Every structure is written in structure tokens, then in C-alpha cells.
Amino acid sequence: MIVLLALAHGPDRAAAADAVELTLEVPPAIQVGDDIPIMARLTASGAPLSGEVVELRMGDEVTERATTGPDGTAGFQVRGTLAAGDYELVARFPGTDTLAAATASATVTVEPTMLEIRTVPRLPGVTFTLDDHPFAADAEGIARFPISQPGTFRLEAPPRVDLSTTQRADFSRWSDGVYVSFRDVELPGRQLVAGFLVSYLTNLTFADAEGEFVPPTRISSIRVRTAQGQTLDLDPQAAQWLPATTVVKTPTGLRAQPVRYSVQEVIVDGIRTVRQGEVTFTLRPEVAPSIPLSLHRITVTSRATLLGDRVGTGVVLQHPDGSREYQPYDESGQATFEGLPIGTYRAWVLGAGGYTRAQLFDLVPGATVTIPVITYFLIAVVLAIPVGILFALLVVSGTRIGRFLPVAAGQPIGIGRRALYGVTGVAAVVGVVGVGYGLTAAHGPWLLAPDRLLRPTDTLAATQDHVPEQADVEVVPTSETRPAVEVAEVFRRLWNASGGPRVFGRPLGAAYQQVDPETGATLTIQYFDRARFELHPHLAGTRYEIQLGRVGWEEAERRGLLGTEPFQPVPPSAAEQSANCEYFPTTGHRVCGHFLTFWRSNGLRLGDTGTSFRESLALFGYPISEEFRDPETGLIVQYFERARLEYRPEQAGTPDEVTIGELEGIDS
Numbered sequence: 277m278i279v280l281l282a283l284a285h286g287p288d289r290a291a292a293a294d295a296v297e298l299t300l301e302v303p304p305a306i307q308v309g310d311d312i313p314i315m316a317r318l319t320a321s322g323a324p325l326s327g328e329v330v331e332l333r334m335g336d337e338v339t340e341r342a343t344t345g346p347d348g349t350a351g352f353q354v355r356g357t358l359a360a361g362d363y364e365l366v367a368r369f370p371g372t373d374t375l376a377a378a379t380a381s382a383t384v385t386v387e388p389t390m391l392e393i394r395t396v397p398r399l400p401g402v403t404f405t406l407d408d409h410p411f412a413a414d415a416e417g418i419a420r421f422p423i424s425q426p427g428t429f430r431l432e433a434p435p436r437v438d439l440s441t442t443q444r445a446d447f448s449r450w451s452d453g454v455y456v457s458f459r460d461v462e463l464p465g466r467q468l469v470a471g472f473l474v475s476y477l478t479n480l481t482f483a484d485a486e487g488e489f490v491p492p493t494r495i496s497s498i499r500v501r502t503a504q505g506q507t508l509d510l511d512p513q514a515a516q517w518l519p520a521t522t523v524v525k526t527p528t529g530l531r532a533q534p535v536r537y538s539v540q541e542v543i544v545d546g547i548r549t550v551r552q553g554e555v556t557f558t559l560r561p562e563v564a565p566s567i568p569l570s571l572h573r574i575t576v577t578s579r580a581t582l583l584g585d586r587v588g589t590g591v592v593l594q595h596p597d598g599s600r601e602y603q604p605y606d607e608s609g610q611a612t613f614e615g616l617p618i619g620t621y622r623a624w625v626l627g628a629g630g631y632t633r634a635q636l637f638d639l640v641p642g643a644t645v646t647i648p649v650i651t652y653f654l655i656a657v658v659l660a661i662p663v664g665i666l667f668a669l670l671v672v673s674g675t676r677i678g679r680f681l682p683v684a685a686g687q688p689i690g691i692g693r694r695a696l697y698g699v700t701g702v703a704a705v706v707g708v709v710g711v712g713y714g715l716t717a718a719h720g721p722w723l724l725a726p727d728r729l730l731r732p733t734d735t736l737a738a739t740q741d742h743v744p745e746q747a748d749v750e751v752v753p754t755s756e757t758r759p760a761v762e763v764a765e766v767f768r769r770l771w772n773a774s775g776g777p778r779v780f781g782r783p784l785g786a787a788y789q790q791v792d793p794e795t796g797a798t799l800t801i802q803y804f805d806r807a808r809f810e811l812h813p814h815l816a817g818t819r820y821e822i823q824l825g826r827v828g829w830e831e832a833e834r835r836g837l838l839g840t841e842p843f844q845p846v847p848p849s850a851a852e853q854s855a856n857c858e859y860f861p862t863t864g865h866r867v868c869g870h871f872l873t874f875w876r877s878n879g880l881r882l883g884d885t886g887t888s889f890r891e892s893l894a895l896f897g898y899p900i901s902e903e904f905r906d907p908e909t910g911l912i913v914q915y916f917e918r919a920r921l922e923y924r925p926e927q928a929g930t931p932d933e934v935t936i937g938e939l940e941g942i943d944s
Contacts, residue, residue, distance in 0.1 A: 295320050295321040296318070296319070296320045296325070296369065296371070296375050296376045296377075296378045297318075297319050297320070297378060298316060298317070298318050298330070298367055298368075298369050298378035298379060298380040299316070299317045299319075299380055300314065300315075300316050300365065300367045300380040300381065300382045301314070301315040301316075301317070301382070302314050302315075302365055302382045302383075302384045303384065304384070304385065305384070305385040305386075305387050306356075306384065306385075306386055306387065307386070307387050307388070307389040307464070308356070308358070308359065308360055308386055308387070308388055308389045308423055308424060308425060308426055308464055309356045309389055309423070309426045309463070309464035310356045310389075311353050311354065311355055311356045312353065312354040312356070312358075312365075312384055313351070313352075313353055314332065314351070314352040314353065314354065314365060314367075315349055315350075315351055315352075316330045316332070316342070316344075316349065316350045316351075316352065316367040316380065317344075317347075317348050317349050317350075318330060318344050318348050318349075318350070318369055318378070319348050320375060323348075324344070324346065324347050324348025324349075325344055325348050325375070326344050326345055326346045326347075326348060327343060327344060328343065328344045328369060328372075328375075329341055329342070329343055329344075329369075329370070330342055330343075330344060330350045330367055330368070330369050331367070331368050331370070332352045332354075332365060332366070332367050333365070333366040333367075333368065334354070334363060334364070334365055334366075339352075339354060340352050340353075340354075352367075356426065357426060358386045358425075359386065359424055359425035359426075360386050360387060360388045360424040360425065361385075361386055362383055362384070362385050362386075363383065363384050363385075363386065364381055364382075364383050365381065365382050365383070365384060366379065366380070366381045367379070367380045367381070368380075388422040388423055388424045389422070389423050389464045390420045390421070390422060390423070391406065391420065391421045391422075391423050391463055391464065391468075392418055392419070392420055392467055392468075393413070393418070393419045393420075393433075393468045393469070393470055394417060394418050394467075394468070394469045394470070395413050395417040395418070395419070395469075395470050395471075395472060396417075396469055396470070396471045396472070396523055396530045396531065396532050397417070397472070397474060397521055397532035398416065398417030399413060399417050399437065399439070399445055399472060399474075400413055400414060400415050400416070400417055401413060401437075401439075402417075402419065402433075402434060402437050402445070402470075402472075403419075403434060403437075404419050404421075404431065404432065404433055404434070404470075405431070405432045406421050406429050406430070406431055406432075407429050407430055408430075409421070423463050423464050426462075426463060426464060427462075427463065428460055428461070428462055428463075429460070429461055429463055430458065430459075430460055431458070431459055431460070431461045431468075432457060432458040432459075433447050433450075433457040433458075433470050434447065434457070435447050435457050435929050436929060437472070439474075441477070442476060442477040442561070442562065443474065443475070443476055443477070443561060444474070444475050444517065445472040445473065445474045445475070446472060446473045446475065446927075446928065446929050446930060447470065447471075447472055447473075447928060447929065448471040448472055448473045448522070448523045448925060448926045448928055449471045449523060449530075449925055449926070449928070450468055450469070450470060450471070451468055451469035451470075451471070451525075451529060451530050452468070455925045455928060456928075457928075457929075469529060469530045471523030471530045471532075471926075472523065473519055473521065473522055473523065473926050473927065473928075473930075474519070474520050474521045474532075475517045475518060475519050475520055476517070476518060476520045476559045476560075476561060477515050477516070477517055478515060478516060478517070478518045478559060478564065478565070479515045479564045480492070480498065480510065480512060480564065480565060480567060481564045481565070481566045481567070482494075482495060482512070482542070482566070482567050482568075482569055483566050483567070483568050483569065484568075484569055484571035484572065484573070484614065484615050485568070485569075485570060485571060485572050485573075485641060486572075486573060486614075487568075488614065488615070490544075490569060490571060490615055492512040492513045493513060494544055494545070494615065495512035495513075495542060495543070495544060496543045496544065496545075496546070497509065497512075497541070497542075497543045497782075498510045498512050498539070498541070498542045498543070498567075499539075499540040499541050499542075499782075500537045500538065500539050500540060501537070501538050501540050501553075502519070502535050502536070502537055502538075503535065503536045503537075503538075504522065504535070504911075504924065504926070505909045505911060505922070506924065506927075506932060506935065507540070507781075507805070507938055509777055509782070512542075518535075518537075518559060519535045519559075519926075519927070520534065520535060520558070520559035520560075521533060521534055521535060522535050522926045523926055534558045534559075535558065535559070536556055536557070536558050537556060537557050537558070537559075537565075538552075538553045538555070538556045539552075539553075539554070539555040539556070539557075539567055540552050540553065542567065542569055544569065544571065544615075544617050545595045545596055545597045545599065545617055545619070546596060546597040547596055547597075547617040547618065547619050548617075549569040549570045549571055549617045550567070550568075550569060550570060551570075555567055555568060569617075570617060570618060571614075571615040571616060571617055572615075572616050572617075572618070572639065572641035572642065573612065573613065573614045573615075573616070573641070573642065574612075574613055574616060574639060574640070574641075574642070574643055574644070574645060575610045575611065575612050575613075575643075575644045575645070576591045576593065576603075576610070576611045576613065576623050576635075576644070576645045576646075576647065577591075577605075577609055577610045577611070577644065577645070577646055577647070578591075578625040578646065578647040578648070578649050579646055579647075579648060579649065588605065588625040588626055588649065589604060589605060589626050590602055590603055590604035590605050590611055590625075590626050591603055591605075591611040591613075591623050591624065591625055591626065591647075592623065592624045592626060593611075593613050593621055593622075593623050594621060594622040594623070595616075595619070595621065596617070596619035596620055596621065601613070602626070610644070616639055617639075618638075618639055618641075619638070619639055620636065620637070620638050620639075621636075621637060621638075621639055622634050622635065622636050622637075623635045623637070623645060623647060624647075625647050625649060635647045762783065763783055763802070764783075764786070764787035764800070764802050764809075766787070766800060766811050766822070767787070767802055767809045767811070767822065770809075770822050770880070770881065771804075771809070773881040774878075774879070774880050774881045774895065775878065778931075779806070779807075779878065779895075779936060780804040780805065780806050780807045780809075780936075781804045781805020781806045781807070781938060782804065782805055783802060783803070783804055784803040784804060784805065785802070785803055786802070787800055787801065787802035787809075788800075788801060788802075789801070792812075795814065797812060797813060797814045798813065799811060799812060799813075800813075801825075805938045805939075806827075806919065806936045806937065806938055806939060807824050807825070807827065807918070807919070807936075808824060808825030808827050809822060809823075809824065809825075810822070810823050810824070810825055819882045819883065820894075823894070824880065824894065824895065824897075824918045825918065826897065826917045826918055827918060827919070827939050828896075828897065828900065828915050828916045828917050828918050828919045828920050828939070829897075829900055829915070829917050829918075831915075831920065831939050832900065832901070832915050837901070837915070838900075841904075842901045842902045842903075842904035843900060843901045843902075843915070845863065845864025845865065846859075846864055846865060846866060846902065847864070848861060848864075851866050856868055856869055856872070857869075857872065858872055860898050860899055862898050863898040863899055863900055865898070865899040865900065865901060865902055866899070866902065867899050867914065868903070870923055870933060870934050871903060871914050871921050871923065871934060873934075874921060874934040875892055875896055875916075875921075876892060878892065878895055878896075879891025879892040879893075879894060879895045880894035880895040882894060895918065895919070896916040896917070896918055896919045896921075897916045897917025897918040897919070898916065898917055899914060899915070899916050900915050900916060900917055901914055901915040902914065903923070909922075911923065911924065911937075912925075913937065919936050919937075920936070920937040920939065921934055921935070921936060921937065922934070922935050922936075922937045
């Protein structure tokens with residue numbers, strides 16, 4: 277009977293009860309968060325036992341049960357939820373009627389794992405915090421922190437790091453698309469990259485066409501544009517923080533990319549001295565970028581007519597903006613003027629000792645301008661010729677000349693009188709020539725006072741003959757007129773109070789008048805980089821006398837965007853309602869996050885306390901789109917009636933994180 281039962285259970289069940297063996301295989305050590313693979317093997321007299329249940333215990337609890345396979349093995353896997361430490365695992369086979377119970381144990385060590393955060397670009401010393409525990413990046417720019425148990429942790433990157441007195445880094449983004457410096461992370465099982473925007477405290481330098489240094493005090497304004505589309509108006513005389521590297525996402529991860537700047541304009545003496553976009557530069561540590569300007573050198577001299585000698589003591593040069601400077605002659609008789617922009621100039625000779633007029637000329641680089649002078653000596657010589665001829669006739673002639681002679685008409689003149697006339701004639705000629713030579717030699721400083729010539733004066737354009745304006749010609753604002761354009765007096769107070777160039781940019785052209793086709797009123801209009809100011813006379817005395825034009829809506833219409841998906845109204849039922857978003861039922865669009873903060877923080881100053889809703893509405897208008905990625909620039913943008921807002925995550929934490937975009941090609 278026993279033999280039949282043994283045969284019925286197969287050869288493995290026929291083994292002796294005391295021959296059952298259970299072995300347990302575990303990895304000697306694993307890291308926190310890793311699953312633990314466990315293999316139990318059940319044999320009897322060396323033969324595998326299949327179909328038997330083996331249970332795995334950790335402590336007093338059974339964590340898992342498994343059935344052995346044909347090879348007598350049963351696999352277990354403990355989830356990676358254990359904290360760092362040593363754990364005893366016990367496998368137990370409870371036995372059967374014919375097989376004895378068996379037990380096996382093993383110890384597994386769970387070791388702490390490392391959280392690694394790589395900084396881009398490499399920034400040694402940057403300190404992160406994990407649940408308020410700080411840890412810093414090493415020389416390779418990698419910050420490591422031991423994780424002794426899995427879970428959710430609060431990870432924070434520093435919003436700003438001062439790398440030195442001239443370098444700093446601002447947090448930009450995480451590698452997984454999170455753009456705020458603080459976040460919750462599930463650990464372990466995650467390798468992170470933190471991207472930073474590195475900025476340098478930069479002093480710009482300038483050089484003329486010959487490579488000579490140009491003092492920043494001569495620069496009235498400079499505007500640059502980054503490759504990412506950000507426009508900056510810089511102070512040429514002060515050091516300022518400029519982004520040197522930004523962070524871009526590539527198929528292989530985050531990468532630091534130098535920020536390339538293109539110079540849009542540099543104004544010297546009211547004139548552009550660079551071609552737009554022709555000069556580009558990147559920033560390097562401790563190296564000030566040098567911007568070459570179209571500034572040139574000319575020499576001015578004067579020459580006496582006919583004689584060809586150098587005359588005068590120096591030259592007064594009037595610049596295109598009306599300012600004047602004086603340069604004395606050097607040993608070669610030339611006055612050299614350096615750092616001059618291309619334009620129309622006027623020059624006077626000082627101490628010429630003769631007659632000369634101001635020379636009007638267009639600057640040609642490297643040219644020498646010669647001012648002709650008719651000296652008083654030459655004038656005296658010319659005057660002395662007829663005097664000498666007259667007295668020569670008196671001497672040579674043997675007759676009396678009219679009633680001016682003391683003897684009767686027709687009687688010959690005596691030798692004594694002839695000698696007297698000759699001496700008088702010579703004296704007259706010598707006297708005239710001597711006076712002319714004396715005036716020339718003295719350079720005539722009392723005839724042309726330097727102080728008067730060096731006084732400020734009007735620009736050259738104002739000294740030309742006045743040409744009346746044509747009544748029906750419409751003034752079109754163009755960038756070429758920008759150096760001489762100022763904010764119109766009627767708009768200046770509101771323009772300054774509401775943010776000035778930071779919000780609106782600079783004027784694109786002078787103010788002009790235009791008839792409003794809807795109301796028939798004559799409006800005063802002035803365009804700026806990011807706005808159009810309108811003076812409505814029929815609203816005089818109200819807070820709405822000055823309004824901003826709907827340039828945001830006009831640009832969207834011009835680009836054909838009004839019919840695209842982001843511009844379609846969102847039903848109230850589908851609109852997100854939260855403290856981070858505001859829904860505008862007037863246009864059916866939402867404003868959220870950074871755009872909402874910027875919208876609420878800025879406004880057209882109407883006299884309200886703080887920044888009121890109606891002031892923000894007067895500046896931006898209602899939203900006419902959702903936020904979306906502009907296919908032309910790649911920026912996250914949102915259109916409003918009077919503006920287009922742009923979001924730059926790489927500028928997070930700086931005033932340029934959200935900006936009002938420049939509206940290209942705006943017209944009336």
C-alpha cells in the first residue's frame with residue numbers, strides 16, 4: 277500500500293521524509309528602492325520537488341507564497357519599499373504527509389542610494405535642499421544626497437546663486453519640464469538635471485573705425501536683441517547684469533547655450549552708428565565685449581587763396597546734433613577730429629586773418645577738408661594796385677590833372693611835385709599792404725570770437741532755409757527717424773507714470789494727426805515699440821482722453837491668427853476656475869499663472885490706488901486668445917486687445933520673465 281502511494285505521487289514524493297532540503301538565494305546587497313529578487317529551491321534526496329508551496333516570511337508576517345516549478349524552484353520578489361538596513365528573510369516549506377517540513381534563511385542588506393542632481397552648466401558649490409537638508413554640488417557640478425528610505429520629498433533649488441562679484445546664476449528649469457525651483461519628488465528612481473541661467477555683470481566698451489576707444493559718455497542709447505527674441509535697452513555708462521548662457525532642451529537632455537546678442541542700434545550725436553543686426557557678440561567672464569561703431573576721423577585745414585599758406589589757429593566743428601567742439605592746428609597746420617558718425621557737418625576757421633565762410637560738408641571717412649580763406653593781406657594787395665597805378669600816373673604824367681592840382685590847367689608839373697606824388701603813392705601802397713599784413717599776422721582773433729562759436733546752437737537742419745510743410749502729407753513713423761524723436765508732450769506724463777520704455781518701448785516716430793473713421797474726430801497718434809498712444813479730443817477732461825490703440829488685435833488679424841484654435845472662445849463650463857486663473861466672459865478667454873500676475877501688476881495710470889482692474893484693462897485690454905506657443909518665435913505668448921505678452925522660462929525670477937512683445941510692422 278505504501279509503495280502504491282509513493283508511485284502515485286511520483287518519484288520525488290517517494291523520497292524519505294528526512295531527505296527534504298530547502299535553499300534560499302538572495303542578493304547580498306541592494307540599494308534603497310530596488311526590488312529584491314529571491315529564489316527558493318526545494319529538493320528531496322537531490323531531486324527537485326515540483327508543485328509544492330513555499331512561503332516567504334520577513335519578521336512575523338508571511339509576505340508571499342509561491343509554487344515550485346519543474347526544477348523545484350520558486351521565485352519571490354519583495355517590492356523596493358524597504359529603508360536602509362539588514363533584513364532576515366525566511367523561506368519555509370510546511371511539509372506534507374510524506375515530505376518533511378524544511379526552512380531556510382538569508383540576510384539581505386539594503387544600502388542607501390544616491391540622489392544625483394547635475395547642474396547645467398556645471399556649477400560647483402550650488403546648494404540644494406531635500407526636506408530642509410542641504411547638500412552641495414561637487415567640482416563636477418553634481419550634487420549628491422544619500423537616500424535611506426523611499427518616499428516623497430520636498431526638493432528645492434536655489435532661485436539665485438552668486439558665483440562671484442561679477443557672475444550669478446538664476447534657476448531656469450528642471451530636466452522633466454518643471455519650471456519652479458521647489459517641487460515634490462518621489463525617491464529613489466529619479467536622476468535630475470537642474471538648468472541655470474548664468475549672467476555676468478557687464479560693462480560694454482566701444483571702439484571707432486580705427487579701433488580707438490570711444491568714451492561711453494558719448495553714447496546716448498544702445499539697444500540689443502537676443503537670439504531668443506528679447507530686446508534690451510542698455511545703459512552704456514553703467515555695469516549691468518546680462519544673461520550669458522541659457523538652457524535649451526535637446527533630444528539628449530538639457531544643454532547650456534551661449535546667449536548671442538545682436539546690436540540693433542547705438543546712437544551717437546543723434547545718429548545710428550551700427551547697422552541693425554550687423555554686430556553680434558557673446559559674453560565671456562571678465563571680458564567686456566567691444567562694439568565697433570561707425571565713427572571716423574577727418575582732418576580740417578585752411579589755405580590762403582592764391583598764396584596757399586596755412587592760416588588760422590584752429591577749427592570749430594559743428595556736429596549734426598548742433599553741439600560744437602574746437603581743435604587747434606597741429607604742427608602741420610591741420611585740426612584732427614576723431615570719433616565722428618556719418619552725417620553733415622559745418623566748420624569754421626578761427627583766427628583766419630581774412631574773410632572766410634563756414635564750410636558745410638558730408639563726412640567722408642579719412643578725408644581732409646580744406647577751407648579757403650581770403651586773407652586781409654591779399655585784400656590789401658588788391659586794393660593797393662589801383663592806388664599805386666593812380667599815383668604812378670601822377671608821377672609819370674607831365675600835365676596837371678584837373679582842379680585837384682595847384683597850377684593852372686595845361687601847365688607842366690615840376691620835378692618837386694612829381695617827387696612828392698611818388699613818395700605819397702609809395703606810402704599809400706605800403707600803408708594799405710602793411711595794414712593787411714598786420715591784420716593777417718595777428719590772425720584777427722577779435723574778428724571771430726571762439727566763445728561765440730562754441731555756444732550751443734540749433735542743429736544743422738534748423739539752420740537751413742525753412743520749407744513749409746505740405747498740408748495733406750501724412751507723417752508715417754519710421755525707425756529711421758528714431759534718433760531725433762521724443763515722446764510727444766501730450767503723452768509724456770502718462771508714458772513716464774505707466775512704465776516708460778520698460779513697458780512701451782521707445783517712440784517709433786513723431787506724433788501726427790489722423791481722422792478716426794468711426795467718430796470723425798481728429799486724433800493725435802504716436803507709435804512706440806509696443807503700443808500706440810491716441811489722444812481723443814472729444815473725451816477731453818476725462819480719464820480716457822488718452823487711450824492705447826488695439827495693436828494686439830490688429831497684429832493677430834494681420835498675421836491671420838484670429839481664426840486659429842487658441843483664439844476660439846472657451847465656454848465657461850470648460851474654463852479652469854482657480855486662484856491661478858481668471859476667466860473673462862467678455863471675450864471667453866482665461867489668463868493664468870505668470871501672465872495673470874503680470875496683467876494684474878501693471879496698468880495705465882489713471883489715478884487709482886495701487887494697480888486697479890480698470891488700469892490693467894486700459895493697458896492690456898481683454899484677452900483675445902489662450903496662451904500658446906508662437907510658431908515663429910517658439911515663445912509662449914498670449915494676445916490681448918492692446919498687447920502681446922511673452923513668457924520666457926529661462927528668465928524665471930527676473931523682471932524679464934514676462935514681457936510685452938514688440939509688435940512688428942504696426943501701422944495706422
